[in-house]
Amino acid sequence: MHAQTPVDHDHDPAGAEELGLREQKKRQTRMAMHRAALELVVEHGLAGVTAQRIAERAGVSTRTFFNHWATKESAILGVIGDEGKRAVTSLRDKLEVMSVRDAMRAMMREAIANVPVDRGLRELKKQVMEQEPSLHLVSSGNLQAMQTELVEVLEEALDGEDARDRAVIHVQVSFALTRSAFAISMRRGIDPASAFDQVLSLYDEPDIDL
């Protein structure tokens, strides 16, 4: 890799077991940067942190920092970038064996499960998110990015005149529930997966209405 491709989504096709030394180091470096980013934001606030300082604390060059993360914010949030493709194929598969509603929920549940859950980092991230609400936007933006593709996948599975409109709504609402789950998991310090379950049960209650 000649340093041109900023984010390259380790595909990790198999079971993720027994990575090469190389891959191991890569993840290590990545994590060091992620942690450094979180710590520095807690210490100096989002505006008081530069990519340079993060790289410095993580023990890498600035250039390397941007080889791993597309933006400064990605490093803070720990966003790798391959979530989109995974979600699309996952949804496509599920639509063949279950209802639209269930497929969306299952896909989301899966996506949430794929988020690495490091207990130590969770506490840090919680602080960061409370300190810097503007990061919520960025965070939800990452999901939103794949919106269009998911709408297309869904549209094929829906019948009727307004298929596309309904697809749009399905996608948006599913993201809304996922975002809620993340928000709640942050606030309560519980893991996103169980927060998602709670959200669904609340949402399905007849009296919540909208």
Add this chain to the structure above:
Amino acid sequence: MHAQTPVDHDHDPAGAEELGLREQKKRQTRMAMHRAALELVVEHGLAGVTAQRIAERAGVSTRTFFNHWATKESAILGVIGDEGKRAVTSLRDKLEVMSVRDAMRAMMREAIANVPVDRGLRELKKQVMEQEPSLHLVSSGNLQAMQTELVEVLEEALDGEDARDRAVIHVQVSFALTRSAFAISMRRGIDPASAFDQVLSLYDEPDIDL
């Protein structure tokens, strides 16, 4: 104004009628920049457009450009920045006279109605949004920014153990519907308000389920 404050949200407290010459000119300049931004994105793509070029086409200095818009993207989307405060007070008022569900919907409907609808610009904007999906993120981000405040307002109006969780879900779902409305209005070239109505009627259909 000493050029330090990037965006200053014309408060426009009264009925917005009969502005001074000064205010008129200000809006004129703003619109020129907004239009120039949209045109240039259509012509050269988001990445091919610099703030400098937008300013140039609009006949102002680069510095002036950033006195009006917080970011390049704001200029493209025409986001002023005072939507948040309006929404909060609007919601607070409505919660006193109607249900949570209705209040949220009414507030959103109001927010949508406040978006200026210039027929000429709408077509341009439609093209831009189709060309540059990444702008959708930015677009929805503006609303999302006030999430926390809205959750707080809502929480007071809700009873029970999970009041805050329910508030989070309410807010997220409402935004989801609003985003859907904007997406659909863009695609169909209809105005956002009626798109919102369509979304609500689709969403309320019993068989859409999630």
Add this chain to the structure above:
DNA sequence: CAGAACTGTTGCATTGACTGCACTATTGCA
């Protein structure tokens, strides 16, 4: 084991977004 093929890391140079500051130009009002 040696050399080739990869792939990660780095320094350098550059572009472009955005900001603070000092200053000028208009406009609204007394």
Add this chain to the structure above:
DNA sequence: TGCAATAGTGCAGTCAATGCAACAGTTCTG
């Protein structure tokens, strides 16, 4: 007409982000 307020501007500077070329440690292959 003169003064206060505010929009516009030029300039210098910071920082995010990217392409490029050189280099280094790892993995593969014979």
